Amino acid sequence: MKIDAIDVTVFTYPTRRESDSAGHSHPGKESQAKMAMMTITADDGQKGYAFSPAEIIRPHIVNAFLRKVLIGQNPFDRERLWQDLVHWQRGSANQLTDRALAVAEQAIWDLIGRSLNVPVHKLLGGYREKVPAYGSTMCGDELEGGLSTPEEYGRFAEKLVQRGYQAIKLHTWMPPVSFAPSPKMDVKACAAVREAVGPDVALMLDGYHWYSRSDALYIGRELQKLNFAWFEEPMEEQSMDSYRWLTQNLDIDVIGPESLSGKYFSRADWVKAGACDILRAGVQGVGGIGPCMKVAALAESFGMDCEIHGNGPANLMVVGAIKNCRWYERGLLHPFLDYDEPAAYLNSIIDPMDDEGFVHLPTRPGLGEDINFSWIEQHTLSHE
Numbered sequence: 001m002k003i004d005a006i007d008v009t010v011f012t013y014p015t016r017r018e019s020d021s022a023g024h025s026h027p028g029k030e031s032q033a034k035m036a037m038m039t040i041t042a043d044d045g046q047k048g049y050a051f052s053p054a055e056i057i058r059p060h061i062v063n064a065f066l067r068k069v070l071i072g073q074n075p076f077d078r079e080r081l082w083q084d085l086v087h088w089q090r091g092s093a094n095q096l097t098d099r100a101l102a103v104a105e106q107a108i109w110d111l112i113g114r115s116l117n118v119p120v121h122k123l124l125g126g127y128r129e130k131v132p133a134y135g136s137t138m139c140g141d142e143l144e145g146g147l148s149t150p151e152e153y154g155r156f157a158e159k160l161v162q163r164g165y166q167a168i169k170l171h172t173w174m175p176p177v178s179f180a181p182s183p184k185m186d187v188k189a190c191a192a193v194r195e196a197v198g199p200d201v202a203l204m205l206d207g208y209h210w211y212s213r214s215d216a217l218y219i220g221r222e223l224q225k226l227n228f229a230w231f232e233e234p235m236e237e238q239s240m241d242s243y244r245w246l247t248q249n250l251d252i253d254v255i256g257p258e259s260l261s262g263k264y265f266s267r268a269d270w271v272k273a274g275a276c277d278i279l280r281a282g283v284q285g286v287g288g289i290g291p292c293m294k295v296a297a298l299a300e301s302f303g304m305d306c307e308i309h310g311n312g313p314a315n316l317m318v319v320g321a322i323k324n325c326r327w328y329e330r331g332l333l334h335p336f337l338d339y340d341e342p343a344a345y346l347n348s349i350i351d352p353m354d355d356e357g358f359v360h361l362p363t364r365p366g367l368g369e370d371i372n373f374s375w376i377e378q379h380t381l382s383h384e
Contacts, residue, residue: 002073008383010054016337024138024139025139044115047111070104075111078112109317133351134204135163156335170189204229207234209233232254237258237260241273264281277304279295283315307325
C-alpha cells in the first residue's frame with residue numbers, strides 16, 4: 001500500500017459557538033463556521049480522514065511538506081513518516097506546526113484502521129472498552145443564566161451530576177470578562193460547585209490564567225480545603241520553575257503542562273524537575289497520536305498518571321489504549337448548549353455518555369467518526 005493523494009476540503013457548518021476578543025469560546029447566535037477535512041488516499045482506494053481548522057493545514061503546508069514527505073510512502077511506516085515530517089519543522093520556519101503534524105498523522109492512523117477494519121484504540125493496545133468522563137465547562141461569561149456567577153456554576157454542576165458525570169472540571173472567568181482575572185471569584189465558584197455536588201464528586205480547576213505565584217498559591221490552598229482532585233495551568237507554562245515551586249508548596253496534585261510546546265521532550269523535562277504530579281498531553285498539542293502515547297509511557301515509567309487534554313476521536317483513542325489515565329475530558333459544556341447534538345458534518349458524536357458517566361470506546365474502524373460526507377459535499381467552499 002502506498003499513499004497516492006492528500007486532499008483538503010474546506011466547508012461550512014452552522015454553530016452556536018462564538019469567540020470573544022481573547023479567543024475564548026462562548027454560546028452565541030447561530031453563524032457559519034469553517035472546517036477542513038484532510039483525506040489521505042492510498043493506491044488501493046482506501047481513505048483516511050482528519051478534521052482541522054483550515055488555517056492549520058493551508059495549501060502551503062500541504063504542498064511544501066505533507067505531500068513532499070508522504071506521497072508514495074507506505075502508511076504503515078507511520079513512525080518513520082512522522083519523524084521525516086518533524087525533520088522539516090526547523091526548516092519550515094515553524095510554519096509546519098505540531099498541530100499540522102497531528103492532523104496528518106491522525107489521517108494516517110484513520111487510513112490504517114479503516115484498511116484493517118479495526119478501531120485505532122485497538123491498534124494502540126486496547127486497554128479498555130469504556131472510560132469515566134469528567135464534564136469540562138466552558139470558561140465563565142457575563143450571560144445571565146449562563147456561567148456568570150458562582151451560584152450559576154453551582155446550579156450547572158448539579159445538572160451535570162444528574163446527567164451522570166462523576167467528575168467536573170471548571171474553567172473560570174478570563175478577560176475580557178469585566179472582573180477577570182480574579183482569584184477570589186475563582187475560589188467562590190469552586191466553593192459553590194463543591195457545596196452543590198457534595199463530597200463524592202471529583203472536582204478540578206483549570207485556572208487558565210497567567211496568575212502570579214502568590215495568586216496561584218492562594219487558589220491552590222483554597223482548593224485543598226475543598227478537596228479538589230487537581231489544579232491545572234494557573235501560571236505561564238513556559239516558566240517550568242514556577243510549577244516546580246508550586247508543586248513543592250501544595251498538597252493538591254498539580255497537572256501539566258497542557259499548552260507548552262516541545263512534544264514529549266518538554267514533558268520529560270517537567271517530570272525530571274518535579275514540576276507536576278500528573279503529566280498532561282493532548283494529541284493536537286504534542287504532534288499526534290504516536291507522540292501522545294510516548295508521553296503516556298513516559299509518565300507510566302515514573303509511576304505517574306497522564307491525563308489526556310481535550311475531547312475528540314484522537315484523544316479518545318489514546319485514552320482507550322493506556323492504563324494511567326483516569327478520565328476522558330468531555331466538553332466544553334455550557335447551560336445554553338447541547339453537547340450531545342452532533343455537528344452537521346457528523347451523523348453522530350464520537351463520545352456518547354451513558355447514565356453512569358461512562359464513554360464507551362467506538363467500535364467503528366479507524367478513528368471511529370461517523371462522517372456525513374453528503375453534508376460536506378453540499379457545503380464545500382474549496383477542494384485542494
